[in-house]
Amino acid sequence: MTRKETFLVYTFKQVILSVHKESCMPLRQVHCSVLLLSLLVAHVSAATDPITQDLLSTRYAVTVDGKPVTVYSYEDMDYITFPWQGKAKINVTRLDAKPITETRIRPVRLGITSQIKQANLSFEMDAPRHLVINIDLMRKLVIVPQLPDPDFPDLNNKSVINVKNIGADSTGKRDNTQLLQQAIDGLPTGGTLYFPAGHYRTGSLELKSDMTLYVDRHTLIKGSDNFKLHKFRGSYLYFIRAENQQNIRILGHGMIDANGGPIRRAWEVEKAKRKVAGRCFLTVNVKNLTIKNTTFRESYSWNMHFVATDNLHLDRIKVFSSMTNSNGDGLDIDGCHDVLVENCLIFAEDDAITPKGAWLKDQRRDARNFVIRDCVLWSQMATGIRLGAETHSAEFANMTFENIDFLRANTMIRIYNYDGADIHDIVFKNLWVEEYTLYVQDLGFDEIERVKKKRDQGQTYFFYVYYRKRTPESQVGLVRDVLIENIHADRVVKSKLFGMDRPDGQKSVSNITFKNYIVNGKCITDPKALKISSEGNAELATVICE
Template sequence: MTKTLTLFSAATLALLTLSGKAQTTSTYSWNNLPKIAQPTFRKDTINILAHGAKADGVTLNTKAINTAIAACSQKGGGVVLVPSGLWMTGPIELKSNVNLHVKKAATLLFTTDKSQYALVEGVYEGKRAARNQSPISGTNLENVAITGQGILDGNGDVWRAVNKGQLTESQWKEKVASGGVLKDDGKVWYPSEQFKKASVDGRSMLLTPGKTPQDFADMKDFLRPNLVVFTNCKKVLLDGVTFQNSPAWCLHPLMCQDLTIRNVTTKNPEYAHNGDGMDIESCKNFLIEGCTLDVGDDAICIKSGKDEEGRKRGMPTENGVIRNNTVYNGHGGFVIGSEMSGGARNIFVYNCTFMGTDKGLRFKSVRGRGGVVEHIYAKDIFMKDIAGEAIFFDMYYFVKFATDGQRDERPVVNEGTPIFRDMKFENIVCNGAEKGVFIRGLSEMPIKNITLKNLTLKTDKGVELTDASGIHLENVQLITKETKPVIFVDNSHNLTFDGIQYNANADLLFDINGERSQDIRVTNTDTTKAQTKAAFNKGAVEKQLMLSAAK
């Protein structure tokens, strides 16, 4: 046992030295939040009507809108006005110093004619890939915005496949009647035969050396675009607009600096594959506030590239404030990962409500990603009817376990080892979830130094900690349906449980497992309420649990 710990320490130190990601201290705090610079625009306004746009829902206004944007930018910038009406259009390319203002009762409806969207080099889940051109995009811009109270609709249903089980019977019949083709077993609808072939054959969209986007012309229908993509832009503002029905992710700012997303609504159907709300990737200095999200995948998600490509990019998502947002459907309210190979740090999340999401605060990665996620702070988070876990860390994202339940144990630390550490969550309430807290690190790299303070969690199950270190729970109320056990520990060490409240007459308070479960301290907790205080299994020993009398 001693030898294992010695090797672990040396390997970790070597990794941190090699990668240049030594332990850091955040320069931010709740009293000193990151500051985000805002764009400014001239008051000059160009109405798209002046360039021949027609709000009849039929005329393709691509040229008129892009001409107005280009003219505005060339004159030094200002506002391009989209007045009330239904405006059919193809891809729109934004320019520096332009505020595209979409008035209330105005809808930009993006055409279902896929030939209007060029094959371009883009990014798919953190890696270079062939994509169709996004309905709205901008690259290497400064001072750019989309504002107003209008709607941008990506017409995403013509791009997405859908499983029969995700729809009601009437929805499925309507989908089949709309065109497209079915999988041979009749259980999946595809937009086209080309899409079906690429999907069934498992074709990759990644741009490997020597490949160009044009090499993917035979699977063009399969290369779904994100609705809005800003790449390497500075001073970006999205304010007030509804972004909906995207072919893939709704909002994707990539390698941007000084980004503000305010009072925005993102909507995707629950069945929308990759139907994320907003994915903030390798961005620095960002504010997300007052937004409402109801989507088909992760809601507010932090990313920074995937695997070696993300590590080589080396751009963490950092210095962010996320506040006063409401999330309805989604695979997580606030999410980091799994493509976080460039790291994430200095992010503050507060005054957010999650209603019916799959998970609440969700952190995910896997061996091979690498990257350091640290200095993440959350407080005043309110959740209701969470399908899975309220607070969730898992370093086994999409890993299938052996049938005997044993995890894949490969205690090798290298540049592909993800590191999650140094976070504090406080003042969190959850009424309804499968599990309150779930933390599962790697045997070679535990999740470290997480403080959970002032929590009230009404859930089916309580707390589960596996391969975790330096976890501190303080003033936590666990109201659980299952009480055998209330708290499960597996191969975790340096744990503190201070002021834990739980159901009277609980069957078992602590279930301690594994020989690496050590230094577990319980203070200010009445352990006599449980029928059994603790059980020790799989090499765990009783002396490692230290109980102090309740005050």
């Protein structure tokens, strides 16, 4: 079923539920059916944004400081964006007019208080944080404030090319692939390709050195429906790619959508393959890449894959992974040096953030010097942060993950070492754990379910170190000098350290420290109470409170 078909089915269900039984009881069945159909048509006819053609919510109306804002709908979420101008008062109304009985404003640790009055929820924001609102068992509502952009281009500068001025179609009715690629190729050094508000359809695009792609507010760059306009690098599809380039920026509060689900399925039919994977955004051997504010959505599988991309800076980006396409990682950071990821909001079908060494098997390029901070993570089926399992690197070293809100994951942190890397000097600091998939999957949330297979206890961990030799020739590496500090949780979920034997007799897992593991306000030092275990060639973990 396509995303739009899913939406229409859901809309029809909502219409039926919103009609009181009394409305149909006095009518003959045929008349009741006509009433329901007319209501459905009324809902669907107003269900898309006039500029981007994005689906609109049938569940919520939202105002910010008393002014209505558009509420969009995408798969298992509704969301709003609005320009941040200081403190904001948010009011959310259930369109079915049913009284609100329960709500959570997340991250919960922020302590944002709310007022409920019948079908209305109101609260104030004093900082431009990404929020997720749960109301009863309805679909989650995501709040995305947009900061003023000091990098907005000077549209009078001759090096700034407005795509509408060169003939690009902004209605979503015509393909722009050739025109846009020619515009990129023709940009002067330091030039900017600017997309004003609109809906731009295109096939795969290649970026070049010393350029800026600026995607303005209320702008959607979306993959063409013609699957043959989506190109491959080897066996992987890509929507936007840069390879062997430098000094690239992607800026602006707009959205880049690969249209990945339909394209992937079309290529699977064309190639007669079970799975055709791809990337919404792919970089290989790139230096000095900055991406700020932009939203990336609907990849073929992995959403953003950075390979050998050094001096990488991601700030306030959003990733909305399809929950109906498999292998929907958020950020895959592969053999990169000097990485800063901050203030990001990641909704992933699979792992949310995953440093790895996957594509450069011959080089075994190190992954080192990462700072990932102040991020909100949601992994629907898998892990919040996973190092590996692809570890075709000599080292994973000097990585810090701090101020992380795990809104949902089945395991919060995994370190998988399959290819012999030395993984060391890794810090996870200031972690807030809210929800394990295992414990919420049967509560009836209005969320699209990709598979019927449920998560179980055997798949659920807070922290998990695991080894496997990818091939008989693979070496057994090391996982050492790892600090997990200032963990805040409302329940104890098991952690496990598993190691394999090494020819030199050294412990393959050593010096793992849990510091200030706080459960429901109490710091716990007993490994058994925290369900921390060690197996195989793994040293026991140290647990301390300070």
